[in-house]
Amino acid sequence: MGLAKTEIFTDTQNEIALFAKAFGHPARVAILQHLFKIDACFCGDLVKEIGLAQPTISQHLKELKYLGLIKGTVEGTSVCYCVNTEKWKEMRELMQNFLSQDILPKEDCC
Amino acid sequence: MGLAKTEIFTDTQNEIALFAKAFGHPARVAILQHLFKIDACFCGDLVKEIGLAQPTISQHLKELKYLGLIKGTVEGTSVCYCVNTEKWKEMRELMQNFLSQDILPKEDCC
DNA sequence: TTTATTCATTGCAATGATACGATTAATATT
DNA sequence: AATATTAATCGTATCATTGCAATGAATAAA
Structure with a gap:
């Protein structure tokens, strides 16, 4: 169906x-x-x-902005983009928690 | 076209x-x-x-196995899956490098 | 005001991803 | 051998993603 069943997962997983x-x-x-x-x-x-x-880049920027990872401010005809460091750190915290699940050294079972 | 233009990016980015x-x-x-x-x-x-x-889970397992993040060994009619800690650490190294780009505290420009 | 610049939005075509029923393959069990 | 169990694969339906040409909106420059 091309649709992820988000309702059966935890908020963190999603x-x-x-x-x-x-x-x-x-x-x-x-x-x-x-x-x-x-x-x-x-x-x-x-x-x-x-x-x-340009439309392709604009689309990718839109996604990153939607997640709050970047900010964009209008400057005349241009738009200045930069990283939202606050949100970036928040995201990193989440991801690093996930990536560091194996703090305890374990043997591969198979 | 639904196809990422991988050829214009670096190996690391891909x-x-x-x-x-x-x-x-x-x-x-x-x-x-x-x-x-x-x-x-x-x-x-x-x-x-x-x-x-079951087919859906099997498909997800296949992707994780393809990337080397998990291993699977046949045990009779069952298949035992576990994390490939070697590859996991390799991946984490790569991701954490990316996530830690902002070590130097900077001001958001916008 | 007219023109140029910059970027967002829209619309379209092509491909990828998700999910599962049905089937197949392989081993265990009886 | 016949049956059961486990998991992979195939086929299919549906939605998502990617990419861009064309267009629109907004400001700057002439």
């Missing part, structure tokens, strides 16, 4: 999946890396930097 | 996206959490635990 899905495309990974590297960036610069069409 | 996509579904998050919790698990147990049909 939240992890949502953030992970945002990183599930190399363009969004590249956008975030670039925003971290140069602090702030206009959409047009990202189009040049990444190499995808 | 790799991050691949692993992230694996965590982009709550069922796979739940499967991994359960495998960590009880060390090893049969497919049938996961079907009961998660609440999705």
